[in-house]
Amino acid sequence: MARIVQKYGGTSVGDVERIKKVAERVKASRDDGNELVVVVSARAGVTNELIARAKALTPTPADRELDQLLAVGEQETIALTAIALHGVGVDAVSYTGAQAGIFTDKVHTKAKIRTINPQSVEKDLKAGRVVIVAGFQGINDDGQVTTLGRGGSDLTAIALAAALKADKCEIYTDVDGVYTADPRVVKTARKIEEISYDEMLELASSGSKVMQSRSVEFAKKFGVVFEVRSSFNHNPGTIVKEEVAYMERVVVRGVAVDKDQAKVVVSNILDKPGSAARVFRALADASVLVDMIVQNIGRQGVANLTFTVPRTDTHKAQRALEPILAAIGGGSVTILDNIAKLSVVGVGMKTHSGVAATLFQSLADAGINIELISTSEIKISVVIDQARADDAARVAHTAFGLDNH
């Protein structure tokens, strides 16, 4: 008997028929004698629909109310999944995040899990029930409902696996596993059998939506090995785990594209100590996450600062910068959102050279211009024209020999 946490994403519980299929899969594992905790997302599209409704009422809905609203999506699917299990003769009980003892901090819409008190869940497991838990939500110390950031059901599953000391954590989705690139964009992408936490984290934070990046961070911190696999078939998926030596033999594990960034240019600011500090302090105080940063060489005492921010934060960035412009020389702020970030990721980069040259050459050959560059030990990212982003992913994928022929 094993204790297993399974997570089913939005497409996997997308309608009543799919929920029935999930119930059958859960029943099969239960019949094998396993203890099961099942985390479910909202039906595909529901979270987006709820956000759109709120924004139709006001462009900036209050974060607390958004959390109240968004939690509804998962509350529907937990109950339906439990009901489906009853329908096939399995004893099951549904829990909201709060009922499952998932305590978070107070940051609405992107709360962090602080602790999990799994007592009630444990009790039901001991009584032989399958426990269904709402993904993506928790409760803070003031008793307020919080949500864990988009894609946050992955985090619920991994955190529960850690708290319940599960033997296995399985993330069921609508693809067979983690691929070398988004298989919907790069048709020649291959399924990866095993990937390190660090590579998965870099891919996830660079735009591969198959796993929420914070969930991977959590898994790494608590050593939760997990498998990403399809809810539509029984193919083996991708195992995500600690790096092992042979992983370095592959230079580039995968390619990711992020189309949700915008480029901010602060032009004509005084080229003197303190200007950059003022800009990034103002952004930090407004909780704007800055990614790539480039400052050009100053001419005649003025310089330009260019950086990227999440597209959802461009208004915040503009509002934060306007009041400090006079103090840094009266420059101007321009926001461009027709950009995309392309990243290539692999632990093998630590021991191989020429990765940047190969990437830049492949983009040059395709006539794709590079606007910004950043590198880390296991990743190279470039900002390019959004209209060419998918082409860029394909040529980079080919250039690093990742194509499945």
Ligand code: ADP
């Ligand atoms: P779920 O609702 O199950 O959480 P998501 O839509 O969040 O599913 O994530 C699965 C999707 O991630 C896939 O349908 C696929 O298009 C996309 N994706 C992006 N990059 C990758 C990748 N490298 N490997 C697999 N899927 C990827």
Ligand code: ASP
């Ligand atoms: N329903 C939430 C979202 O769409 C959480 C999740 O699906 O993981 O972001």
Ligand code: MG
């Ligand atoms: Mg997801």
